[in-house]
Amino acid sequence: MKTKSAFLFLILLVIGLSLQAQQKKQKTNYKPISPDLFGIFFEDINYAADSGLYAELVQNRSFEYSPSDKDNWQDKSNWDAYTSWQFITKGYGYGTLSLETKEPIHENNTHYMVINIEEEGREGVGLKNSGFDGIVVKAGEKYNFSVFLRQLSDKSIPMVVKLLDKKGDVIGEATFSTQSKDWKKYSATIIANQSNDNANLEVLAKTRGKLAIDMVSLFPEKTFKNRPNGLRADLAQTIADLKPKFMRFPGGCLVHGDGLGNMYRWKNTIGSVEQRFAQRNIWGYNQSVGIGYFEYFQYCEDMGAKPIPVVPAGVSCQNSGGTWRIDSNGQKGIPLAEMHEYIQEILDLIEWANGPATSTWGAKRVEAGHPKSFNLEYIGIGNEDKQTAEFRERFKMISDIVKAKHPEITIIGTIGPGQTGEDFDLGWKFANELKTPMVDEHFYDKPEWFISNQKRYDSYNRSKSKVYIGEYASKGNTLYDAIAEAAFMTSLERNGDVVRLASYAPLLAKEGHTQWNPDMIYFNNKAIYCTANYYIQQLFSTNQGDTYYENVITSADNKADSTLAFSCVRDSKTGDVILKLVNCSKNEHKLQIDLSQFKQIGTKAILTTLTGTADAKNSFEEPNKVIPVTSDFKVGKNFNFTTHPMSMTVIRVKMKR
Numbered sequence: 229m230k231t232k233s234a235f236l237f238l239i240l241l242v243i244g245l246s247l248q249a250q251q252k253k254q255k256t257n258y259k260p261i262s263p264d265l266f267g268i269f270f271e272d273i274n275y276a277a278d279s280g281l282y283a284e285l286v287q288n289r290s291f292e293y294s295p296s297d298k299d300n301w302q303d304k305s306n307w308d309a310y311t312s313w314q315f316i317t318k319g320y321g322y323g324t325l326s327l328e329t330k331e332p333i334h335e336n337n338t339h340y341m342v343i344n345i346e347e348e349g350r351e352g353v354g355l356k357n358s359g360f361d362g363i364v365v366k367a368g369e370k371y372n373f374s375v376f377l378r379q380l381s382d383k384s385i386p387m388v389v390k391l392l393d394k395k396g397d398v399i400g401e402a403t404f405s406t407q408s409k410d411w412k413k414y415s416a417t418i419i420a421n422q423s424n425d426n427a428n429l430e431v432l433a434k435t436r437g438k439l440a441i442d443m444v445s446l447f448p449e450k451t452f453k454n455r456p457n458g459l460r461a462d463l464a465q466t467i468a469d470l471k472p473k474f475m476r477f478p479g480g481c482l483v484h485g486d487g488l489g490n491m492y493r494w495k496n497t498i499g500s501v502e503q504r505f506a507q508r509n510i511w512g513y514n515q516s517v518g519i520g521y522f523e524y525f526q527y528c529e530d531m532g533a534k535p536i537p538v539v540p541a542g543v544s545c546q547n548s549g550g551t552w553r554i555d556s557n558g559q560k561g562i563p564l565a566e567m568h569e570y571i572q573e574i575l576d577l578i579e580w581a582n583g584p585a586t587s588t589w590g591a592k593r594v595e596a597g598h599p600k601s602f603n604l605e606y607i608g609i610g611n612e613d614k615q616t617a618e619f620r621e622r623f624k625m626i627s628d629i630v631k632a633k634h635p636e637i638t639i640i641g642t643i644g645p646g647q648t649g650e651d652f653d654l655g656w657k658f659a660n661e662l663k664t665p666m667v668d669e670h671f672y673d674k675p676e677w678f679i680s681n682q683k684r685y686d687s688y689n690r691s692k693s694k695v696y697i698g699e700y701a702s703k704g705n706t707l708y709d710a711i712a713e714a715a716f717m718t719s720l721e722r723n724g725d726v727v728r729l730a731s732y733a734p735l736l737a738k739e740g741h742t743q744w745n746p747d748m749i750y751f752n753n754k755a756i757y758c759t760a761n762y763y764i765q766q767l768f769s770t771n772q773g774d775t776y777y778e779n780v781i782t783s784a785d786n787k788a789d790s791t792l793a794f795s796c797v798r799d800s801k802t803g804d805v806i807l808k809l810v811n812c813s814k815n816e817h818k819l820q821i822d823l824s825q826f827k828q829i830g831t832k833a834i835l836t837t838l839t840g841t842a843d844a845k846n847s848f849e850e851p852n853k854v855i856p857v858t859s860d861f862k863v864g865k866n867f868n869f870t871t872h873p874m875s876m877t878v879i880r881v882k883m884k885r
């Protein structure tokens with residue numbers, strides 16, 4: 229009897245345990261993941277801002293270029309207040325041009341030119357600007373010209389502003405006259421009567437006299453969303469088409485800057501453009517900060533992306549002074565006595581972004597034309613900083629105060645430039661000590677690294693800091709590079725409970741002005757091409773989900789191979805189930821897909837595939853060599869799917885209507 233009941237008990241126990249295991253399995257079949265996972269990283273590197281995303285067509289508009297903008301190894305000879313400018317005395321006119329600083333428009337904008345017109349000649353005396361490698365204009369389109377002038381002689385001076393082609397023929401012009409002996413802004417609209425890829429802009433005084441001139445500006449009327457002081461429409465739209473969930477700005481190394489005086493200080497970048505502080509860009513040119521914090525926040529809002537500003541952690545870049553060595557330490561800390569003032573600057577940023585109109589800084593946002601809050605949720609502190617005692621002391625001071633005053637803001641800490649190494653280890657240790665909510669990991673590596681590191685986050689401790697992969701890229705723009713990134717990105721979705729944010733870097737590069745390769749989008753004054761890496765980013769960011777499902781996709785021949793990667797997510801807003809299938813190998817591969825657990829989905833799906841040869845890449849000549857192809861598709865509850873060699877496929881299964 230005893231043996232019988234013991235046996236029965238054992239059977240019941242086994243059934244109970246297996247039921248429990250089954251329930252547990254069902255419970256862990258899915259998990260919520262970050263709804264903000266895929267976003268973008270914007271840095272003014274490769275001429276991404278001035279002459280890129282910023283629609284300003286006049287180069288060196290405020291005469292602030294300086295040889296010190298350049299790195300020591302760069303040619304500084306043609307880089308100064310006169311860069312891109314030419315003094316014009318047309319039709320036997322003559323006079324003099326001088327660079328002055330005595331009575332500027334604003335203390336942040338010290339340089340201006342003085343033109344003394346001794347004889348105006350037939351056509352006038354003035355300045356010509358050649359733009360950023362020429363000015364592109366389109367027939368019939370309007371261009372908004374503006375300039376600050378101070379009349380230094382008694383009588384009003386008639387002025388003419390012209391767009392000219394290379395032969396000197398006029399493409400469009402406008403006239404006005406000086407009206408003030410103080411700095412005054414003059415505006416005019418020029419309509420181009422023909423298209424031209426290499427126009428120049430002339431501003432000429434038509435009578436004898438003397439005037440001071442600054443902030444010579446020309447914008448296409450058609451900017452992104454028609455914003456004044458706006459963004460180049462085609463480029464801004466190409467970025468917006470990624471539908472990023474967030475945008476990180478203004479960098480990168482640009483944030484902590486080349487020495488203490490070169491840090492990116494947000495207050496220098498807001499308000500009227502003539503009052504902003506142009507300065508050396510750490511990448512060896514000048515930054516006008518025409519795209520400043522207001523423009524960054526507004527662009528985020530226009531794209532539906534959350535803003536992620538990154539502020540310096542109170543220390544400058546360890547590579548300051550051109551000491552680009554692995555053990556270099558040109559890092560300098562803001563003197564401790566000034567740290568409270570500096571931290572206040574960060575608190576003011578939060579108030580500026582989110583505070584009410586009644587607050588000091590909220591009022592400035594309202595005054596700039598944005599009454600509503602910008603809903604700032606995240607702030608990055610530092611970028612790839614060397615983990616020194618100076619850094620740690622300053623980071624902790626900032627973090628403690630921001631956390632205490634703004635518990636609603638998620639702080640993102642920094643853990644050095646690499647995916648391993650001393651700064652990485654020390655950075656993580658420090659983040660754990662401080663309980664920093666999120667840390668910023670960076671990795672630039674070969675495609676093979678991305679393929680073989682898909683398990684990286686599987687074992688990350690879920691109770692520690694979450695991860696923002698703020699910068700990553702395989703080292704190339706071939707399809708293979710992009711597909712390797714895609715394989716890795718499926719692992720980010722699988723680990724979307726710990727990896728909360730991720731952004732490819734860098735975003736933009738101008739032809740002929742590229743300091744860093746590879747990049748996601750290449751452009752020149754006229755054309756843009758998107759890399760295979762762009763399309764991979766787009767396939768992920770436009771197909772994000774907020775729940776991750778396991779065991780939906782399996783290899784038909786049980787192949788566990790890192791060249792095959794897949795993920796299944798569901799987007800609760802649309803109800804769609806989204807399958808991502810990546811094949812980095814040279815062979816086709818058959819997968820089994822089991823959708824039986826999704827009761828509300830139908831049979832309709834959209835299939836998108838990016839595929840080609842491993843070495844295929846886009847270029848200005850062949851911008852569409854590697855592009856995704858989309859078609860309608862039908863799915864069953866259980867079906868097989870064969871992936872192409874070297875491909876990424878997205879199957880977006882629609883909810884039943």
Ligand code: AHR
Nearest residue numbers: 479480481482612733734
């Ligand atoms: O993305 C280019 C640079 O790479 C960033 O400025 C820096 O953070 C990283 O080292």
